[in-house]
Amino acid sequence: MAARLAGSRSGTALLAVQRGPLVSCRRWAGAAADTVYDVVVSGGGMVGAAMACALGHDIHFGDKKILLLEAGPKKVLGKLPETYSNRVSSISPGSATLLSSFGAWDHICNMRYRAFRRMQVWDACSEALITFDKDNLDDMGYIVENDVVMQALSKQLEAVSDRVTVLYKSKAVSFTWPYPFSMADSSPWVHITLGDGSTLQTKLLIGADGHNSGVRRAAGIRHVSWNYDQSAVVATLHLSEPTENNVAWQRFLPSGPIALLPWSDANHTDLVDSAGSMLQYVVAFLKPTKVSARQLPPSVARVDAKSRVLFPLGLGHAAEYVRPRLALIGDAAHRVHPLAGQGVNMGFGDISSLVHHLRTAAFNGKDLGSMSHLTGYETDRQRHNTALLAATDLLKRLYSTSATPLVLLRTWGLQATNAVSPLKEQIMAFASK
Amino acid sequence: MWRGCKLSSSGSRFLGSFKSVYRCTQADCHRLTTSAVCSKNQLGWTLQIKPWIFNEYGIMWFKSCSMNFACLNRMKSYRLPWIRAYSASRSTVDSREVKTFLALAHRWWDEQGVYAPLHSMNDLRVPFIRDNLLKTVANHQPGKPLSGMKILDVGCGGGLLTEPLGRLGASVIGIDPVDENIKTAQHHKSFDPVLDKRIDYRACSLEEIVEETAETFDAVVASEVVEHVLDLETFIQSCCQVLKPGGSLFITTINKTQLSYALGIVFSEQIAGIVPKGTHTWEKFVSPEKLESILESNGLSVQTVAGMLYNPFSGYWHWSESTSLNYAAYAVKSSVQEHSVPTKFALKGEREELRAEASTNSGTLMRASVLPLTWNTQH
Numbered sequence: 001m002a003a004r005l006a007g008s009r010s011g012t013a014l015l016a017v018q019r020g021p022l023v024s025c026r027r028w029a030g031a032a033a034d035t036v037y038d039v040v041v042s043g044g045g046m047v048g049a050a051m052a053c054a055l056g057h058d059i060h061f062g063d064k065k066i067l068l069l070e071a072g073p074k075k076v077l078g079k080l081p082e083t084y085s086n087r088v089s090s091i092s093p094g095s096a097t098l099l100s101s102f103g104a105w106d107h108i109c110n111m112r113y114r115a116f117r118r119m120q121v122w123d124a125c126s127e128a129l130i131t132f133d134k135d136n137l138d139d140m141g142y143i144v145e146n147d148v149v150m151q152a153l154s155k156q157l158e159a160v161s162d163r164v165t166v167l168y169k170s171k172a173v174s175f176t177w178p179y180p181f182s183m184a185d186s187s188p189w190v191h192i193t194l195g196d197g198s199t200l201q202t203k204l205l206i207g208a209d210g211h212n213s214g215v216r217r218a219a220g221i222r223h224v225s226w227n228y229d230q231s232a233v234v235a236t237l238h239l240s241e242p243t244e245n246n247v248a249w250q251r252f253l254p255s256g257p258i259a260l261l262p263w264s265d266a267n268h269t270d271l272v273d274s275a276g277s278m279l280q281y282v283v284a285f286l287k288p289t290k291v292s293a294r295q296l297p298p299s300v301a302r303v304d305a306k307s308r309v310l311f312p313l314g315l316g317h318a319a320e321y322v323r324p325r326l327a328l329i330g331d332a333a334h335r336v337h338p339l340a341g342q343g344v345n346m347g348f349g350d351i352s353s354l355v356h357h358l359r360t361a362a363f364n365g366k367d368l369g370s371m372s373h374l375t376g377y378e379t380d381r382q383r384h385n386t387a388l389l390a391a392t393d394l395l396k397r398l399y400s401t402s403a404t405p406l407v408l409l410r411t412w413g414l415q416a417t418n419a420v421s422p423l424k425e426q427i428m429a430f431a432s433k
Numbered sequence: 434m435w436r437g438c439k440l441s442s443s444g445s446r447f448l449g450s451f452k453s454v455y456r457c458t459q460a461d462c463h464r465l466t467t468s469a470v471c472s473k474n475q476l477g478w479t480l481q482i483k484p485w486i487f488n489e490y491g492i493m494w495f496k497s498c499s500m501n502f503a504c505l506n507r508m509k510s511y512r513l514p515w516i517r518a519y520s521a522s523r524s525t526v527d528s529r530e531v532k533t534f535l536a537l538a539h540r541w542w543d544e545q546g547v548y549a550p551l552h553s554m555n556d557l558r559v560p561f562i563r564d565n566l567l568k569t570v571a572n573h574q575p576g577k578p579l580s581g582m583k584i585l586d587v588g589c590g591g592g593l594l595t596e597p598l599g600r601l602g603a604s605v606i607g608i609d610p611v612d613e614n615i616k617t618a619q620h621h622k623s624f625d626p627v628l629d630k631r632i633d634y635r636a637c638s639l640e641e642i643v644e645e646t647a648e649t650f651d652a653v654v655a656s657e658v659v660e661h662v663l664d665l666e667t668f669i670q671s672c673c674q675v676l677k678p679g680g681s682l683f684i685t686t687i688n689k690t691q692l693s694y695a696l697g698i699v700f701s702e703q704i705a706g707i708v709p710k711g712t713h714t715w716e717k718f719v720s721p722e723k724l725e726s727i728l729e730s731n732g733l734s735v736q737t738v739a740g741m742l743y744n745p746f747s748g749y750w751h752w753s754e755s756t757s758l759n760y761a762a763y764a765v766k767s768s769v770q771e772h773s774v775p776t777k778f779a780l781k782g783e784r785e786e787l788r789a790e791a792s793t794n795s796g797t798l799m800r801a802s803v804l805p806l807t808w809n810t811q812h
Contacts, residue, residue: 036624036625060575061576062575063577187624189624363563363578364555364556364559364563365563365596365597365601366559366597366600371544
């Protein structure tokens with residue numbers, strides 16, 4: 001077997017690891033009358049639900065049985081609440097493409113979302129700043145509430161309910177892994193026992209159950225993780241002046257980055273809007289504009305009541321993404337600091353890659369749990385995710401200090417990167433996947 | 434019927450030298466003197482590595498034998514392979530080959546084990562079969578592209594190729610003369626309720642079921658089989674008999690070249706141990722030209738012949754321009770029933786039409802076979 005890289009930035013650097021032993025040694029003897037599913041997705045969050053959706057809508061999975069296990073209750077698809085939820089995600093164009101491939105993006109567009117076109121990031125300890133914007137009129141990304149994404153995914157899951165079964169309030173409590181190859185009287189499938197005692201079997205188990213993944217623990221996959229000495233505070237802010245709210249602002253303070261993500265053009269009427277843009281037009285006419293002129297972020301008027309939330313941050317990376325009949329996607333495989341807005345996008349990228357490999361395997365009549373294509377997925381994604389995790393961790397550590405040499409280093413680095421447009425374009429392209 | 438061959442003096446010396454160095458059994462000496470040598474048409478050295486990874490040399494001691502498919506029940510009176518060849522029995526199975534496979538019957542489904550190269554060969558042969566069969570139907574169900582097709586997998590072994598075909602929706606019957614193989618295959622498919630219904634395994638030879646299954650299959654697959662068959666002509670005839678008119682025959686096998694000997698037998702079996710010793714006999718390898726002539730003379734029109742190459746380092750197969758080592762062939766049974774009349778002239782127009790269709794295969798590197806009409810007269 002080829003060596004696998006454990007992508008971690010810890011002191012252990014990059015190791016070549018062999019597949020570790022399976023932790024749970026209970027083997028299932030004898031076939032049962034359990035249903036044999038082709039794919040079971042454990043965890044019904046954004047990434048898990050999107051995975052089930054993508055498989056359900058794929059034509060090559062026409063006669064396959066897919067199950068999604070979600071521990072929470074079913075959310076009733078009612079009207080959108082007026083107040084904005086404070087859990088939002090930045091969706092990259094690549095993720096938007098994935099979501100539109102099975103029709104969820106249309107639902108999101110019909111609900112609410114916010115596109116942004118520019119991003120400005122600057123340092124608190126120096127004057128260095130970097131701006132990202134796209135020359136063409138494409139959006140750099142979209143800010144969408146997590147609830148909106150979940151609603152859109154639920155609608156699309158219902159559309160393929162003949163192929164995808166969703167079990168709510170079902171948590172997989174134990175797993176039984178198969179032997180490496182068929183031995184007498186041992187079932188080759190993964191056996192899952194649910195909280196209510198029922199059992200089922202599956203040819204491929206996809207773990208999408210978050211950074212404290214039970215699936216990953218049960219499989220005994222080594223996991224590198226540490227907590228940042230930081231927590232994230234999220235709140236909804238109201239701006240004091242009307243603005244064309246399509247720029248994402250981020251400022252690195254020694255205590256941690258602070259970001260303003262555009263949400264809506266609140267607080268202005270049509271009249272003000274048109275007056276505002278006319279003024280801008282006149283101003284631009286009179287004054288020569290510089291490329292990427294430094295803009296000031298809008299000032300905040302007030303914080304939405306009851307919208308503040310605190311959650312701890314950390315980094316995590318699984319040493320292996322796949323085992324025979326098991327694949328990890330989303331936060332179960334990798335957990336990242338939100339400073340680059342990449343967490344859920346990496347998960348959606350995992351979905352694109354895994355669906356691509358599974359679709360080819362299904363069209364070739366292969367056993368879905370076979371390692372030959374699962375390792376292809378792992379290679380693809382570990383390469384991408386390891387780089388991104390390393391870069392994000394590096395940025396976080398670099399900007400957490402106010403020590404002069406490091407401040408100098410990062411100032412020059414930021415200014416240099418800002419000056420080199422091809423490099424910025426490469427960064428944007430990588431982050432947009 | 435054994436194709437009697439003249440052994441050219443240079444050829445026998447060539448084989449004799451190899452024989453003295455690498456082979457040591459009495460039976461081999463006899464076989465070499467009567468076997469056909471590489472034909473004069475083979476020129477370049479081409480590499481074929483027959484991929485079977487194997488560690489148990491001990492079991493393979495007596496396995497330097499020709500592998501044929503024979504019905505065990507019938508072969509009670511045979512003594513030596515070449516004498517048996519002249520017997521009146523029409524079966525093409527060799528019980529010594531059966532013993533070879535018996536030893537490894539439980540190892541079929543270990544994807545990293547002895548049969549790993551056959552597992553990875555599925556990446557080539559399943560799309561080859563699937564795409565060529567899809568061309569014969571107007572539309573197909575997404576998710577089950579081969580649904581509604583009846584396929585016979587001759588020499589299915591542990592079911593390595595049978596199961597993917599079943600998963601693609603076809604009803605497959607897998608036959609193999611080795612009982613243990615069928616048991617392994619049955620056991621493996623029993624856990625999957627969908628495959629259990631679609632696949633049927635039988636421990637028998639092709640000749641035994643020819644009568645009852647005449648003209649019932651849309652496709653017959655004989656992958657890595659014809660190099661183990663005792664009598665190729667009879668085997669192909671039987672394949673043709675069980676095919677519906679217009680049905681497809683898929684064969685993958687090994688070419689008979691100097692390089693296939695050097696790399697396929699000497700290197701793979703003796704030196705590197707990639708293939709179990711005695712799995713193959715070079716004399717039984719079939720060149721594409723010979724195969725095409727037999728197919729054509731039995732009413733099967735050859736559509737495609739494509740070379741395959743195995744990389745033992747990566748463990749993957751690739752399509753290749755050269756058929757000097759492994760190759761895959763696809764032939765279609767003529768829709769008009771012709772038995773004794775040579776079909777090459779009567780069906781010329783139809784063959785060319787089918788060849789034109791075959792030349793637009795998607796995604797695979799193939800060359801359409803060009804069979805000059807004068808070829809048959811040389812033979």
